[in-house]
Amino acid sequence: MELIDGKKISKQIKLEIAEEVNKIKQQGGVIPNLAAIIVGHDGASETYVASKIKACEQVGFKSTEVRYEDTVSEEELLNKIEEFNNNDDIDGLIVQLPLPKHISETKVIETIAPKKDVDGFHPINVGRMVASLPTYVSATPAGIMELLKRYNIETSGKNCVVIGRSNIVGTPMSILMSRKSYPGNSTVTLCHSRTKNIKEISREADIIIIALGKAEFLTADMVKPGAVVIDVGITRVKSDKTKSGWKLLGDVKFDEVAPKCSFITPVPGGVGPMTIVSLMKNTLLAANNEIYK
Ligand code: GUN
Numbered sequence: 001m002e003l004i005d006g007k008k009i010s011k012q013i014k015l016e017i018a019e020e021v022n023k024i025k026q027q028g029g030v031i032p033n034l035a036a037i038i039v040g041h042d043g044a045s046e047t048y049v050a051s052k053i054k055a056c057e058q059v060g061f062k063s064t065e066v067r068y069e070d071t072v073s074e075e076e077l078l079n080k081i082e083e084f085n086n087n088d089d090i091d092g093l094i095v096q097l098p099l100p101k102h103i104s105e106t107k108v109i110e111t112i113a114p115k116k117d118v119d120g121f122h123p124i125n126v127g128r129m130v131a132s133l134p135t136y137v138s139a140t141p142a143g144i145m146e147l148l149k150r151y152n153i154e155t156s157g158k159n160c161v162v163i164g165r166s167n168i169v170g171t172p173m174s175i176l177m178s179r180k181s182y183p184g185n186s187t188v189t190l191c192h193s194r195t196k197n198i199k200e201i202s203r204e205a206d207i208i209i210i211a212l213g214k215a216e217f218l219t220a221d222m223v224k225p226g227a228v229v230i231d232v233g234i235t236r237v238k239s240d241k242t243k244s245g246w247k248l249l250g251d252v253k254f255d256e257v258a259p260k261c262s263f264i265t266p267v268p269g270g271v272g273p274m275t276i277v278s279l280m281k282n283t284l285l286a287a288n289n290e291i292y293k
Contacts, residue, residue: 001258001260001261001262002151002262002263003258003263003264003265003266004151004263004264004270005269006143006147006265006266006269006271006272006273006274007269007273009146009147009150009274010273010274010276010277013146013274013281014055014058014280017060017277017284018058018059018060020284021059021060021061024287025060030091030287031060031061031062031287032061032062032283032284032286032287033062033064033089033090033287034052034056034064034090034093034094034118034279034280034283035063035065035090035092035093035094036049036052036053036065036094036096037065037067037068037080037081037093037094037096038067038068038096039067039068039069039070039077039095039099039100040068040070040099040100042098045096045097045098049065049096052094052276053065055276055277055280056280056283059280061280064090070100072103073102074103074104074107077095077103077108078108078111081093081095081108081111081112082111085111085112085113090116091283091286091287092116092118092282092283092286092287093112093113093117093118094119094279095108095109095112109123114292115286115289115292117136118279118282118283118286119136119138119139119279119282120135120136120137120138120142121138121167121168129172129176130175132179132181134290134291136286136291137176137282139274139275139278139279139282140168140211140232140274140275141172141176142274142278142282143271143274143275143277143278144173144230144274145176145183146274146277146278147230147265147270147271147274148183149183151263153183153207153228153263155177155182155184155185155186155207156182156184156185156186157185157186157187158206159186159187159205159207160177160178160186160187160188160189160205160206161188161191161201161207161208161209162174162177162189162190162191162209162210162211163191163192163198163209163210163211163212163218164191164210164211164212164213164232165192169211170190170209170211174188174190177209186206189201189205198222199221202222202223203221203222203223203224204224205223205224205227206224206226206227207227207228208223208227208228208229208230209232210229210230210231210232210233211232211251212251213233213235214235215233215235215237215250215251216249216250216251216252216253216254217233217251217253218231218251218252218253219253219256220257223257223261224260226260226261226262227260227261227262228262229252229263230270230271231250231251231252231254231266231270231271232250232251232271233250233251233252233267234249234250234267234268235249235250236248236249237249248267248268249267250265250266250267252267254266254267
């Protein structure tokens with residue numbers, strides 16, 4: 001069994017991006033600038049946005065953070081997005097989700113200019129991904145593809161079972177793994193809450209990608225010996241064994257599943273650290289006008 005070390009790979013990629021930024025600086029080019037809008041004081045969102053801003057500093061990007069109280073009107077938020085769309089100093093623009101109920105996430109996502117949509121959430125960018133056109137692939141799926149690539153994991157002709165059909169992870173993952181490229185060329189099955197026989201299906205999988213948000217859902221009896229298991233879950237649970245009093249659990253019952261696997265991602269330190277570097281990569285693509293020329 002080999003552990004897929006997302007922490008290590010993400011550090012390498014940050015160094016690679018920092019090197020790119022140095023080259024850009026030497027050549028007098030545009031330093032990438034990521035704008036992040038956060039609404040309200042959701043704990044997880046605060047943490048994610050702070051990590052994104054910190055990652056920008058680490059790789060040498062500029063960042064622009066805008067904060068609104070959760071009483072902000074939809075109109076004011078949409079106006080700010082328009083302003084950033086028209087501001088040539090901003091290369092990438094993200095609005096941290098979730099948003100308060102009175103603001104339409106769909107409207108917000110559709111207002112972001114596709115060429116600045118480094119989250120890859122705009123329907124145009126999702127459509128471009130489905131059509132195998134150059135696009136911003138959203139951060140978690142892009143991070144998983146990068147891990148498969150960097151560990152040279154064979155995907156062609158393999159049975160890949162994706163568990164969970166969210167717009168952000170499961171659905172794009174199922175499309176990327178079935179695409180005619182590497183990683184890809186897998187035979188994909190997408191399982192979700194209405195799937196009747198998940199265990200029978202997952203037992204046939206060479207590759208399992210699980211993004212359900214149900215702690216320790218995947219047990220050893222659901223996994224074929226030698227399978228590759230990618231765990232996207234992060235559930236925070238109370239623990240008396242850690243200093244903070246909390247620990248993170250994945251969607252995989254790691255202790256019993258890991259010994260059966262050829263490769264597995266741990267939680268934490270697997271997929272998580274890759275998502276932010278994927279966002280940095282997309283921001284670099286945006287600054288270099290590589291997707292929308
Ligand atoms: N909320 C949870 N994940 C994400 C993400 O990748 N981007 C944004 N903008 N919000 C999120």
